[in-house]
Amino acid sequence: MGVDRALLLERCERTIERTDFPELGERVEGKVRDSYVREGRRVMVTTDRISCFDVIVGTIPLKGQVLNQLSAFWFERTRSIGPNHLLEVPDPNVSVVRQCRPLPVEFVFRAYLTGVTPTSIWYAYERGKRLYCGHKLPDGLQKHERLPELLLTPTTKAEKGAHDELISREEAIERGMVSEELFDRAAQLTRSLFEAGMRWADRQGMILVDTKYELGLDSEGELVVIDEIHTPDSSRYWYRDTYERALSEGRDPEALDKEYVRRWLASNGYTGDGEPPKLPDEIRCEAAARYIEAYERVTGLPFEPADDDPSTRIRRSLGLFSSKSV
Ligand SMILES: Nc1ncnc2c1ncn2[C@@H]1O[C@H](COP(=O)(O)OP(=O)(O)O)[C@@H](O)[C@H]1O
Ligand SMILES: [Mg+2]
Structure with missing residues (x-):
């Protein structure tokens, strides 16, 4: 279980920061997700962006995959409690959902x-x-x-x-x-x-x-x-x-969430105002390891990093021609 640090470091260079798939519908950008809306459906791409104090402070390798797959895990598990928007998960970073108000x-x-x-x-x-x-x-x-x-x-x-x-x-x-x-x-x-x-x-x-x-x-x-x-x-x-x-002992409980990145930012004098300090790769890798650990602890399943160049892979998963990236 867990993912090799060398792989995380390598993935620091290939995070998903922004997507642009106009073929999928109207593009709506949130802090973390790029959504494409058409005919009652919403294709939500969970990127690797991380927002702290409501500001995007950088990207964390594989974070988008963790969030998308963990969400899907819970949506499946809680269907008997109440309905949710999830229709399908065509790619580790993508969910197709019902467009709602x-x-x-x-x-x-x-x-x-x-x-x-x-x-x-x-x-x-x-x-x-x-x-x-x-x-x-x-x-x-x-x-x-x-x-x-x-x-x-x-x-x-x-x-x-x-x-x-x-x-x-x-x-x-x-x-x-x-x-x-x-x-x-x-x-x-x-x-x-x-x-x-x-x-x-x-x-x-x-x-x-x-x-x-x-x-x-x-x-x-x-x-x-x-x-x-x-x-x-x-x-x-x-x-x-x-x-x-x-x-x-009066310490903060050990947390498995983005508290780690928030604390690093705060200790570098940033709490949401102005330009955030650049996250060093070491911090990004540690944060990634924690996100992955959260996935594995919660689901009880090993996390399998999706391979390939993410934007080409997502195009392929969604059946889009990849003419732009060849
Ligand atoms: N099924 C849905 N129908 C309509 N809007 C949705 C649906 N699911 C999520 N959203 C919206 O899509 C956005 C998801 O992107 P995200 O990056 O999380 O945005 P935010 O910056 O608001 O947190 C959110 O604004 C959320 O309200
Ligand atoms: Mg959100």
Whole structure:
């Protein structure tokens, strides 16, 4: 299990930074995914871009494949809980999904008092706030401690370049973002997904700490889970076996998510303003190894790096002529 460091270093030169397949439909660029929309379908290419503090700070080799395959793994596993957008996975970096109308609210579930960014629950708690997204929090809780109950802490879905904003259930309904009925249905669905995710992670020796879900309405008006699910970009994972010890020694729990890159950036004086420092290959390889480890730990399957020059491979997988790249 795991991937050879020499291979990761080699792949640093061949990451997927940007794609352009006009044949596939209208191109929509997100921070991490390039999507192509046509006739009710959306071809989502997960690139190797990494965003921290809502800024793209570089690429991590094989990250796109990890995210795409991990998402697909979870979408298959959770179909019995509720419908999702996934139709097929024609390439390690590509998912074909049903085009939906995204809800303007993101459903975030939190099981632990943690986080570093200004919207995180620990950030608020540390500064004395005892009301968070409409939930009352008791005094005396420690950093990284399990919360007395699972909390739904929604955010608005920000436009590109802006930051998501915390919001309560009541505010989301009052502002007319979603109806009460739809909000509660979405909350129930995502709660079940999170509980299933926590149970599965526990079996694999992991803790699913928190996660963010996006939902949409399909052409029939059905509520479906969209975007990605339980990936290290949308979720925080800790190792279960070292958690108690870290907590009792006042250390941060060992994490399997993009916290590693965030911490490197922060220790180099970057927290989202201005030009980010260039990620050294050593940091990119370590981050890649962690993403791959997350895949293997969570799925219990060995990660197999897709070979070939990625853009030629993706063209071939999607049945596109590769005239441009020969
Ligand atoms: N099934 C879907 N229908 C419509 N939009 C979707 C669907 N799945 C994901 N999206 C949107 O596609 C984008 C995915 O690209 P990503 O790079 O993750 O974007 P972001 O910068 O918003 O995080 C997101 O804006 C997400 O809301
Ligand atoms: Mg996203």
